[in-house]
Amino acid sequence: MAKEKNQAGSRKWFQYPEHKFTIDIEDNEKKDVQKVIFVFGKDEKSKDKSAIIKEIPYFKAAPSEISEIKGSFYIGLGPFEEIDVERLSAVFLKTAKKIVTGFENAQVILPENIYEKFSIKQISNLLVTAFGIASYPVDLLKEKPSLDNIILKKLYITAVSGFKKEFQNETEYYKKQIDHVNGMRQLQVLPANYITPDTMEERAKVIADKYNLKLKVINETELKKMGAGGILAVCQGSVQKPRMIILEYNPAGANKKTPVLGLVGKGVTFDSGGISLKPGDNMHEMKMDMSGAAAVMHAVASIASLKHNVRIIAAVGVVENMPSGTAFKPGDVYKSLKGLTIEVQNTDAEGRLVLGDVLHYVEKTYKPNMIVDAATLTGACIVALGNHYAGIFSENEKAIEALKEASKLSLEPVWPLPIDRQYKEMLKSDIADYNNIGGRYGGASSAAAFLSLFLEKETLWAHIDIAGTAILNKEHGLYTKEAAGYGVRLLTAIAENMK
Numbered sequence: 001m002a003k004e005k006n007q008a009g010s011r012k013w014f015q016y017p018e019h020k021f022t023i024d025i026e027d028n029e030k031k032d033v034q035k036v037i038f039v040f041g042k043d044e045k046s047k048d049k050s051a052i053i054k055e056i057p058y059f060k061a062a063p064s065e066i067s068e069i070k071g072s073f074y075i076g077l078g079p080f081e082e083i084d085v086e087r088l089s090a091v092f093l094k095t096a097k098k099i100v101t102g103f104e105n106a107q108v109i110l111p112e113n114i115y116e117k118f119s120i121k122q123i124s125n126l127l128v129t130a131f132g133i134a135s136y137p138v139d140l141l142k143e144k145p146s147l148d149n150i151i152l153k154k155l156y157i158t159a160v161s162g163f164k165k166e167f168q169n170e171t172e173y174y175k176k177q178i179d180h181v182n183g184m185r186q187l188q189v190l191p192a193n194y195i196t197p198d199t200m201e202e203r204a205k206v207i208a209d210k211y212n213l214k215l216k217v218i219n220e221t222e223l224k225k226m227g228a229g230g231i232l233a234v235c236q237g238s239v240q241k242p243r244m245i246i247l248e249y250n251p252a253g254a255n256k257k258t259p260v261l262g263l264v265g266k267g268v269t270f271d272s273g274g275i276s277l278k279p280g281d282n283m284h285e286m287k288m289d290m291s292g293a294a295a296v297m298h299a300v301a302s303i304a305s306l307k308h309n310v311r312i313i314a315a316v317g318v319v320e321n322m323p324s325g326t327a328f329k330p331g332d333v334y335k336s337l338k339g340l341t342i343e344v345q346n347t348d349a350e351g352r353l354v355l356g357d358v359l360h361y362v363e364k365t366y367k368p369n370m371i372v373d374a375a376t377l378t379g380a381c382i383v384a385l386g387n388h389y390a391g392i393f394s395e396n397e398k399a400i401e402a403l404k405e406a407s408k409l410s411l412e413p414v415w416p417l418p419i420d421r422q423y424k425e426m427l428k429s430d431i432a433d434y435n436n437i438g439g440r441y442g443g444a445s446s447a448a449a450f451l452s453l454f455l456e457k458e459t460l461w462a463h464i465d466i467a468g469t470a471i472l473n474k475e476h477g478l479y480t481k482e483a484a485g486y487g488v489r490l491l492t493a494i495a496e497n498m499k
Helices: 002-008 085-100 112-116 120-134 164-189 197-211 220-226 229-235 283-288 291-306 351-366 379-385 397-410 421-425 443-452 488-498
Strands: 022-026 034-041 066-069 072-079 105-109 154-158 214-218 243-249 260-271 311-321 333-335 341-343 370-375 390-393 414-416 461-465
Touching: 022 164, 034 085, 034 112, 072 085, 085 120, 112 120, 120 164, 164 197, 164 283, 164 291, 164 488, 197 214, 197 243, 197 260, 197 291, 197 311, 214 220, 220 229, 220 243, 229 311, 229 333, 229 351, 243 291, 243 351, 260 283, 260 291, 260 351, 260 488, 291 311, 291 370, 291 488, 311 351, 351 370, 351 443, 370 397, 370 488, 379 390, 379 443, 390 397, 390 443, 397 414, 397 461, 397 488, 421 443, 443 461
Parallel strands: 022 154, 034 072, 034 105, 105 154, 260 311, 260 370, 370 461, 390 414
Antiparallel strands: 066 072, 214 243, 243 311, 333 341, 390 461
16 A cells, blocks of 8 residues: 555545535525526427526526526526436536535525426435535546535525425435445546555445444455456456455344345456457556446445445455466466356456356355346447446346336436347357357347356346446536446445345
C-alpha cells in the first residue's frame, strides 16, 4: 500500500462515500427554499400550442429545458406521452448536478400526473439515486476535486396528497443504498495503480467492519493448495498477488430456513489482455474490469444496510492480467478448481477463468439457493445490446425470471440472451476438456456457457454481463461517463425479492 499512499499524497480518495444531504417529504411548499418545479411539455402533434406557463411563453418544457421565473426553476420533462424511466432519469440527474453545487436547500415539486406513469417507489429510486450520484463527482484525483463544490444539505420533496409516509419510507430506503452505488463508482474510476488486489481487499475489510460481516481472504498460497488453476493462470504475468475474497452477511435471527444468495464478481483490477494484448486505443478503460467485483462487494454492503432477511455469500476473484515472461500463453492448458482441464486459446478471455473457480467454490462450500455472477465479461455483449442493457444468461427460466423481476424493481435494465447446448459444443478442445473461447460469433453466449461448466446442472444460477452498462464513454439515464455504478441496485433487488 505504500506506493498508492505516496502517489495519492493523502487517502481521501479512498474514503467510503457518504451522502451529505438529508431528505424531507413535505405536503406544502417551503418558504425561503429554492423551488425546482418539473413540468410536462406539449406533444408536437397536439393541436394545443398554448404555452406551458403563461409568464414564460417561450418555455416548451422539452427534456431538461430550464427556465427561471420569480426565483423558481422550471424543468422540462418533455411530452407526457414520451416519458419513460431512462428519460426521467436523465432529467433528474442533469437537474441534480446543477442543484447540488448551487443551493444548500432545495424543494422538488413534481406534476401530479407523473403518478399515472410511475409509482412512488420508482420516483423515490430515481430521485434519490440522481441526487446521490450528482453529489459524488468522481474526479477524485484532481488537485481541486469537484466534490469540494457540493453544498446541498437539505432536499425537500413535495408528496402527492395522502402519500407522505410512503414517500418518506421509500426515500429512506434509497438513501441507505446510494452510498454503496457511489462506493462502486469510486472503485471503478480510480486507476489500476490505486485499485489493486491489495486495495480491493482493504475495501472488503472496510465493508466487513462497517456492517459486521464475516470476511474470509484466500491468498495465493491457499489458492495453490486448493488447485484454483484458473485464478492462478491469469495472475502469472503480474507482480500483484491474487486472492479470493468472501464477505458473508447473516441477518439477525437467521436460521436454516433463511434463503442463501451467492453473489460472485469478476475482479480483474487491470486487463491488458495478457500475451493476447489488447489494442492500445482505450486500454485505459480496462481499469474498470473489476466492475463485477465492485458491484458484488457494494451490493452486500447495501443489502446489509437495508437488513434484508437473506443470507449473502459475496465472493470475488481478484487478479491483474499482464504480459511478461511468466504470463500464461495461448495454447497453455490449466486444471480448474472443479478438475476440468482448459486450453487457453486467448489470454484476453481471462475473466471466465477466474469466475469458474469462484463459482465452483461458492457452490461447493456454501450451497446457496441461488447464485448470480456479475462481470464485464465480453465485448460481444456490447455489440449485441449496446450500453443500455446488461445481458442475462441462464439455463433455468426461474433464474431468468428472478433477474427480470429484480430489474423491474431496481430499474436497472436487463435483456436475456441464449445459452443453449450448442454454445457449449463450441468450446470443445482437441487436447483438453474445453477451450476458453468458442469462436468469433455468439461470444457473449459461449462465454456464459463456459461459466455454466463449473456448476452442477441443478444449481439455480444466472450470469449478468455488465460490459456494456458498467463501462461508458457517454452519459445516459442515471449512468455517468466513466463510472456508471450499474449493478448494485439490481443485485440488492434480487435479495429484496428473496426475503
